[in-house]
Amino acid sequence: MRIKKNIAISESGFMFNPITGESFTVNPIGTEILQMINDGFESDQIIEAICNKYQVDQHTFDKDLTDFTGMLDHHHLSQHHDKEEA
């Protein structure tokens, strides 16, 4: 999964979709995950990194990560192939 190329992400957790004009806020851990996604991390690597850094078990975080990436899909911010989607 990748974040669409045209989506702007600020370090303070602000996302903007220039095509739809929609803005989003993301909390700090979400911003961290977006950064990892952009850096090409796969789910397993994200889970490992987060569980090492935060007080959370793999089960819980796996569920929360699925939920989070689900919401990225829901808001049309992600793509699952390299080709650019509209």
Place this chain on the structure above:
Amino acid sequence: MEKLRYERPIIRRLDSEMPNKFGMRTDYRPTTQIEGVAVKTLIEEFGSPLFVISEKVLRSQYRKARKAFTTRYPKVQFAWSYKTNYISAVCNVFHQEGSWAEVVSGFEFQKALGNGVEGSKIIFNGPDKSEEDLEMAIKHNSLIHIDHLDELYTLTELADRHKTKPRVAIRVNMDTGVYPMWDRFGFNYENGQAWDALNKIMHSGKLELVGLHCHIGTFMLSTQAYAVAAGKLAELAIGVQRKFNHTIKYIDMGGGFTSKNTLKGAYLPGSDTNPSFDDYAEAITTALLNADFTAEYLPTLILETGRALVDEAGYVLGTVISNKRSSKGKRITIVDIGVNLMFTSFWYDHKVTPAQEFTQYAEDTTLNGPLCMNIDVIRESVSLPLLNKGDNIVVHSVGAYNMTQWMQFITLRPAVVMIDVDGKPHIIREKENLNTVNGQERIPIHLNRFEL
């Protein structure tokens, strides 16, 4: 290296239409303790869900209400509305403060007697008083508020049979300018039913007419309606004085004052918009003082305030069972508090706060209970900080009607704890167990055994 505190990742679309009717966050602080006792400790000790009542708030609400009336009117008496919350410890707080009892069934009557209320300080309302109930009330010299003519005739007969003169009032219903008009209880003012009943009582000579009663509705947002009602009852009392040279000793204005809860669909929180005790007191006492009573015949003002005295003193604590998404992407949080315990969630948008620290991030959430039913929704849409499984929540202002209208359904009813004025918790109603249900059941012998 110590790991950092975890919060789940969220993304939220910023909506341009501001402010969102449901999304308004009114609370930015968690409720970690109630009257000095940690919510987590209460749940550890007494289980989840758990009803908690603050004795301090019960007393302060009562004193506030009492003061609003006694500073404006010389003779005031409160009578605790049992149906609003008849857990004995709650009733006794009000009795210690000086409240009489207001009951609407034989069961409630016996509960009040059992709590130690003298029969003569029990007001017996309601349309369903059996002959045995009435006899019990007569025997205890209670104040019987007659709801309909059948009851009036039964009482007259019982008075004959027992050679005594029961003390009675009539319940009057009337147009106070609010819709819907509550006209199913008592005798109507406008069409002359009320006068008809008063004439029957006075001419029979068998009943001692001591008062006039009304209860114009519940959660009444209009104080003007009370002014109208008090004015009409005063007119009847003065009419009885004139016509029969008989003094009505009290005017009972019933209950119906709002608590600070927010009705569903209201744009502004109830804490900002609902009338105060002073507002109601001003309307009622002005109407009575402006009526044509001479000083010596000024009737006692009785109030059967329920909800407004007890709602804010009650909390229900619960635990997050799970987080989900609806098909449309909306956050759903399931907690262990169902609508069977919180009947008032059908009426109010109850304030809900997390019981632990949280960050500024929030999500629009539907708060569902644990029952296997679609209607089990505690809040349809509430902006809540991120809650994890096992986190605790506090639902506020649930003291009125929930602990009497709750249903045993699927789960057993939880314990109720009162925190006393020194901050010490006491169980005032035990958690139910299997025997609470099974103890009432009987299995016919032929159904005792089966093989599978």
